[in-house]
Amino acid sequence: MSSLNSDDLACFVCVANTQSISRAALELGADQSTVSRQITRLEAALDTRLFHRSGRGVVLTEAGATLLGYARQVAATLSEARAAMRASSAQGPAQLVIAAQPTIANTAFAAIGTALKERYPATKLRFVEGLASPILSWLAAGDIDVALLYLPEQQGALKVDVLLEEDLTLVTPASWSHVGPTFQARRLGEVPLILPSTNSGLRMLAEALATRVGITLNMAMECDASNAVSMRLVEDGCGATLLPFAAVADRVAQGRLHSARLIDPVVTRQVAVATARNRPAVAELWDVMQTVRQSVRKTVMSGAWPGARLI
Structure with missing residues (x-):
């Protein structure tokens, strides 16, 4: 038996609501053949017919009416999950530790701190200054979450995003x-x-x-x-x-x-923002990295990072 998936259930709910394959296709932004295939796949997975088809549209079978209640529960649960994830993302990580080499820290930390506190007011921020070798060790050990550093020769244990060059x-x-x-x-x-x-x-x-x-x-x-x-x-x-x-x-x-x-x-020398490949990422790390990148970009474009060129 094929497994159920949320996309097919969402398609089924749309067809049931519109009572038409063609109208459902318009609402979903898909073609009719795709919608028909999804309904056929769902019927095969459940080993039952879900709709009576006629020239005027489709009508739920008894099995289809039973499934509709469950499908709407699934849709509601997924909607609640998405809302919860958005709320979690907006709140940000509980704590975020960012390290940088001295020149970078002196130039960038103030602007990054301002941007992150505006984006995540509830997050506890900690900034650390250090040389490249200790910073790489801190990343590997999970003592810091994000590093700003001059791009090292060996990057095997790092995920890096180059920001600028000097x-x-x-x-x-x-x-x-x-x-x-x-x-x-x-x-x-x-x-x-x-x-x-x-x-x-x-x-x-x-x-x-x-x-x-x-x-x-x-x-x-x-x-x-x-x-x-x-x-x-x-x-x-x-x-x-x-x-x-x-x-x-x-x-x-x-x-x-x-x-x-x-x-x-x-x-x-190139300046990069880096995270460790072998450590689990903090929550919302992608958004944190984007905030850091945007902050650095604004700093360079404002002239507050003299001699830097964006990459």
Whole structure:
């Protein structure tokens, strides 16, 4: 015996209400042959005739009249379920934890928090800042729900949605008047650099760039502290660093630092919103991700994420 399905039952109710295959087809936006097949399939599943057919339309059999009561109960239950799901979606998850790397967090968290609180006022939001490696571990362990991070080389355990890309810039003391608005990447070996240690994504990117252009990085010092500490070291003349323009825009505007876009080649990093493949998703995650994406898009389009380009 074939199994029943809600689509066939909904079609049956429509035919019973209109007492016509053709009128039911018009209401359902289907052709008559499709409606006839659904009724035939339902009759085969129940092993009984549901309608008496004539040139003037269709009339329920006794079995059909019995089924109509149950079919209407099913339709009502499905309608209640859809309403309950919509209400749940509107309320949002009970708690949502979002992590980001420091530059991204500083630029995006305020706008994302505002958008999510407006969309889900009852949701408890928690924002976490961290480097790429801990963030990936937190995602895998289920300690966070969503991450905003620079796209890692290996993405096997992640579901990612790329949001934007940024050019990497050479950030120098404001007093380095010999550095212009752009700087050739192949000349980075001439610059004393302040970068994180080798387990950092930024350091690995810098090392890969050096290999690509055939130079050796001139490391003045390593700094695994925040970007703010690295920028203070640069301000004090200890060397230069590599950061996206958004990280230093305020200090450049204040005349405390100088930023030069890397060229020959241009060096870019992509920012993505990510979730873990091996963890169960929080409720309404798709809608949460859309809200995050829209918030980031508005931030970039407003100019509040300097140097970013939407993808």
